[in-house]
Amino acid sequence: MKKKMISTFLAFSMVTALLAGCGSSGSATTATTAANGASTTAAQADTTAAGAESTKADSDSGKTLTIGFSQVGAESDWRTANTESMKSTFSAENGYNLIFDDAQQKQENQITAIRNFIQQEVDYIVLAPVTETGWDTVLQEAKDAGIPVIIVDRMVNVSDDSLYTAWVGSDFELEGQKAAEWLNSFATAKGIDPSSLNIVDIQGTIGASAQIGRTKGLQDAVDKYGWNLLEATTGEFTQAKGQEVMESMLKSYDNINVVYCENDNEAFGAIDALEAAGKTVGSDIANGQVMVMSFDSTKAGLTDVLSQKITLNTECNPLHGPRVEDIIKALEAGQTVDKKKYVDESIFAVDDTVKSVTVDGNSYDVTVVTQDVIDQRAY
Amino acid sequence: MKQKSFSWQRLVHARLFMPLVCLAVVLLANVIRTPDFFKISINNGVLYGYLIDIINRSSELVILAVGMTLATAASGGQDISVGAVMAVSAAICCQLLSGGEVSVTSLAAPIVLAALAGVLAAGLCGAFNGFLVAKLHIQPMVATLILYTAGRGIAQLVTRGQITYVRVDAYKVLGGYIGSCPIPTPVFVALIVVIIMAVILKKTALGLYLESVGNNGKASRLVGLNSALICFMAYVICSILAGIAGLVASSRIYSADANNIGLNLEMDAILAVALGGNNLGGGSFNLTGSIIGAYTIQALTTTLYAMKVSADQLPVYKAIVIVIIVILQSPVFRSLIAGMKRKRAVTVDEK
Numbered sequence: 052m053k054k055k056m057i058s059t060f061l062a063f064s065m066v067t068a069l070l071a072g073c074g075s076s077g078s079a080t081t082a083t084t085a086a087n088g089a090s091t092t093a094a095q096a097d098t099t100a101a102g103a104e105s106t107k108a109d110s111d112s113g114k115t116l117t118i119g120f121s122q123v124g125a126e127s128d129w130r131t132a133n134t135e136s137m138k139s140t141f142s143a144e145n146g147y148n149l150i151f152d153d154a155q156q157k158q159e160n161q162i163t164a165i166r167n168f169i170q171q172e173v174d175y176i177v178l179a180p181v182t183e184t185g186w187d188t189v190l191q192e193a194k195d196a197g198i199p200v201i202i203v204d205r206m207v208n209v210s211d212d213s214l215y216t217a218w219v220g221s222d223f224e225l226e227g228q229k230a231a232e233w234l235n236s237f238a239t240a241k242g243i244d245p246s247s248l249n250i251v252d253i254q255g256t257i258g259a260s261a262q263i264g265r266t267k268g269l270q271d272a273v274d275k276y277g278w279n280l281l282e283a284t285t286g287e288f289t290q291a292k293g294q295e296v297m298e299s300m301l302k303s304y305d306n307i308n309v310v311y312c313e314n315d316n317e318a319f320g321a322i323d324a325l326e327a328a329g330k331t332v333g334s335d336i337a338n339g340q341v342m343v344m345s346f347d348s349t350k351a352g353l354t355d356v357l358s359q360k361i362t363l364n365t366e367c368n369p370l371h372g373p374r375v376e377d378i379i380k381a382l383e384a385g386q387t388v389d390k391k392k393y394v395d396e397s398i399f400a401v402d403d404t405v406k407s408v409t410v411d412g413n414s415y416d417v418t419v420v421t422q423d424v425i426d427q428r429a430y
Numbered sequence: 431m432k433q434k435s436f437s438w439q440r441l442v443h444a445r446l447f448m449p450l451v452c453l454a455v456v457l458l459a460n461v462i463r464t465p466d467f468f469k470i471s472i473n474n475g476v477l478y479g480y481l482i483d484i485i486n487r488s489s490e491l492v493i494l495a496v497g498m499t500l501a502t503a504a505s506g507g508q509d510i511s512v513g514a515v516m517a518v519s520a521a522i523c524c525q526l527l528s529g530g531e532v533s534v535t536s537l538a539a540p541i542v543l544a545a546l547a548g549v550l551a552a553g554l555c556g557a558f559n560g561f562l563v564a565k566l567h568i569q570p571m572v573a574t575l576i577l578y579t580a581g582r583g584i585a586q587l588v589t590r591g592q593i594t595y596v597r598v599d600a601y602k603v604l605g606g607y608i609g610s611c612p613i614p615t616p617v618f619v620a621l622i623v624v625i626i627m628a629v630i631l632k633k634t635a636l637g638l639y640l641e642s643v644g645n646n647g648k649a650s651r652l653v654g655l656n657s658a659l660i661c662f663m664a665y666v667i668c669s670i671l672a673g674i675a676g677l678v679a680s681s682r683i684y685s686a687d688a689n690n691i692g693l694n695l696e697m698d699a700i701l702a703v704a705l706g707g708n709n710l711g712g713g714s715f716n717l718t719g720s721i722i723g724a725y726t727i728q729a730l731t732t733t734l735y736a737m738k739v740s741a742d743q744l745p746v747y748k749a750i751v752i753v754i755i756v757i758l759q760s761p762v763f764r765s766l767i768a769g770m771k772r773k774r775a776v777t778v779d780e781k
Contacts, residue, residue, distance in 0.1 A: 125591045127689075257742045285741035289690045290683040295487060299735035302480055303464075316593075320683065327606075329474030351533065351595070 117148045119168030120177040124156045132430035133369040140372030183208040190214035219374045222393045227268015232408040252283035255313040286317040293320030315352035318345035334362040350428040356420040366396040449722040476612045488728030489616030490675040494699035495724040497668035503644045504664035506712025507570025514581025516676030516692030521585035523548030524594040524686035533595040552673025560665030564658040585688035595685040605682030644712035
C-alpha cells in the first residue's frame with residue numbers, strides 16, 4: 052500500500068517537473084506576452100492570438116500574408132527586442148497575420164511549430180533556430196509544401212542550401228573587425244605605439260558564433276598590427292564571470308590598458324573589478340586609464356559609454372523585422388533575393404577621435420553617444 | 431620513535447587529513463607557476479591577492495555546502511535545487527527593491543525587508559522540498575528536481591524575463607565592502623553562517639538528531655525522534671542558506687540575473703560535501719570537511735585562471751584534478767594504501 056502511494060507520488064512529481072520544465076508552453080503567445088511584460092501592446096497580442104483568419108484592415112496590396120515565426124525563447128533583452136521587432140513589423144496594421152511561437156529553447160518545439168505552420172498553410176515561415184543542426188527533414192517538408200523559409204539570427208547547417216530561401220543576421224566577425232580597426236585608428240590618432248597596447252580579451256561562451264567571430268576579429272588585428280594580446284579567457288557572457296575573470300587577470304598582469312569584452316554584461320563586471328582594484332576606466336590610455344571595449348550596445352551599455360566607462364560599443368542589431376519584410380516584399384514581387392543578408396550595425400564611441408572605420412574597403416561611420424541616442428534605444 | 435610514528439598514523443587517519451592535503455596541494459601547485467600567489471597586499475584600501483579572491487569568491491559555495499551537508503546527512507540524498515533557489519531569492523529581493531522597474535537608482539523598499547522576503551521565499555522552496563522528501567518519502571534528487579527545473583522559471587516570471595538592476599551603493603555592500611573595511615563582506619557572511627550553524631549543531635541536539643535520522647530513520651522514530659520533522663528542517667535550512675547565498679551573488683552584480691545566478695553551483699556544493707570526506711549516503715557528517723571542500727573547489731578555479739589555462743581547456747583540467755582528488759579519497763584507494771603499508775611493514779620485519 053505504502054509502496055504504491057510512493058510510486059503514485061513519484062509519477063505525480065515527475066509530471067509536475069515536466070510541466071514546470073516546459074514553463075507555460077501551453078499557449079506560446081501567453082508565454083511571451085508575460086515575458087515581455089507591459090511592452091507588448093494589446094494590438095500585437097490580438098494579432099498573434101487571433102489564429103489563422105482574423106484580419107482587420109487589408110493593406111494596399113489587398114492580400115493578407117500569413118507568416119509563421121518560430122522564436123528561440125525570451126532569454127535576454129536582445130531576444131526580447133528581436134521578438135518585438137518581428138511583431139511590430141508584421142502587425143495587422145501593416146497587412147500581415149503573424150503566428151508567433153515561443154520554443155522555450157527547445158528544437159523539438161520549433162520542429163513541431165514548423166509542421167503546424169505547414170498545416171495551417173502559412174505564406175512564409177520565419178525561423179530563429181536554437182541550434183545549427185538537425186533541420187534537414189522539417190525544412191524539406193516546408194519546401195515540399197512550397198513555403199519559403201527565412202532564417203534569422205543563427206545559421207542552419209543543412210546539406211542542401213535550397214532548403215531555405217534567405218538568412219538575415221549579424222556578421223559577428225565584421226563586428227570584431229570594426230572594433231579592432233577603430234582601436235587601431237584611435238591609437239594612431241593619439242600617437243600610441245602599437246606594441247604598448249596590452250590587451251586582454253574576455254571572451255563569450257566558447258563556441259557561440261558571437262564569440263568565434265568577435266575573437267577572430269581581434270586576433271587577426273593583433274597579428275596585423277603587432278599589439279600585445281596578454282590573455283584571452285571566457286567570461287561566459289555574464290557579468291559575474293566577467294568580474295571574476297577580470298579580478299584574476301589584474302593580479303597576473305599590471306600593465307593591462309585595453310579590455311576587450313565580447314558583450315555588455317561582461318563589460319559591466321570588468322568595470323566593477325577594475326574600479327575595485329583602484330584603476331580608472333576611460334579612453335586616456337597614455338595617462339594610465341584602462342580602456343574598456345564592448346559589444347551589443349544595449350541601453351545600459353550605451354549609458355556606460357555616455358559616462359565614459361566604456362570607450363567603444365559595437366552594435367549587435369536585433370531589429371531583423373524590417374529586413375525580413377524587405378525579403379518577403381521582394382519575393383512577392385517575383386524578384387530573387389540574396390541568400391545572406393546582414394543587418395546594418397552601428398559603432399558607438401565616447402568621442403569623435405575616429406569618425407569612421409574601413410573594413411574590406413567599406414566605410415562605417417562612428418556614432419558619438421549622446422542622451423538622445425540612448426533615449427531612442429528600444430532595448 | 432615509535433611514539434612519533436604512532437601519532438603520524440593517527441594524523442593520516444584523521445577525517446580531515448585528506449581534504450586538507452588536497453587543498454594544500456592545489457594551493458602549493460601555484461607556487462611553481464606563480465611565485466607571488468600567496469602575496470597579499472593592500473590596494474585601493476582593500477586586501478588584494480589571489481588568496482583573498484579564493485576566500486571571497488568561495489563564500490557562496492561555503493554557505494551552500496553547509497546546507498547541503500545537513501540535507502545530505504538527514505536524508506541520504508542531495509538537494510539539487512539550491513542553484514535555482516538562489517535565483518528565486520535574488521529575483522524577489524531585486525524586484526522588491528526596484529519596485530518592478532528594470533533598472534533603478536533609488537530603492538523602492540528597505541533593503542532589510544526585501545532581503546528578508548528573498549530569504550523567506552527560499553525558505554518556502556525549502557518547505558516544499560522538505561515536504562516531498564520527509565512526508566512523501568520521494569527520493570531527494572527527484573523531489574528537488576522539480577524546483578531545479580521550475581525555480582529559474584519562477585525567477586524569470588518574477589523579473590519578467592529581464593535582468594533587474596538595483597544600482598544603489600547600499601545594495602552593493604553585501605557583495606562588496608562595508609565602508610572602509612578592507613575585507614570583502616561575503617567573507618563575513620560565510621563566517622557568520624558557519625558560526626551560527628556550528629553553534630546550533632554543538633549547543634543543541636540537532637546535529638545528533640540529523641545523524642541519527644540519516645543513519646536509520648525508522649530506529650530514530652522508534653526511540654522517539656520525529657524523523658520527518660528533522661528531515662524537513664534540514665531541507666528548510668538548506669534552502670534558507672541557498673537564499674542567503676543568492677543575495678550575496680546578486681549583490682556582487684547588483685542585479686538579479688535569473689538565468690545565471692547560482693548556475694551549476696548545486697553540483698559544486700555536492701562536490702564540496704564529497705571532497706570533505708562526507709558520506710553522500712547520509713548519517714554522520716563533518717561540517718568542517720565540507721567547508722574545506724568548498725574552498726578547494728574555488729582554489730582550483732582561481733588556480734586555473736592564475737595558470738592562464740585557455741578557456742576552452744578549462745573544464746578538462748578541472749575534471750582531471752577533481753577525478754584525482756576523488757580517487758585519493760575513495761575508501762578503496764585508502765585501504766589499498768593501508769594494505770601496501772602493511773605489506774612493507776611485513777617485509778621490513780622479515781629482513
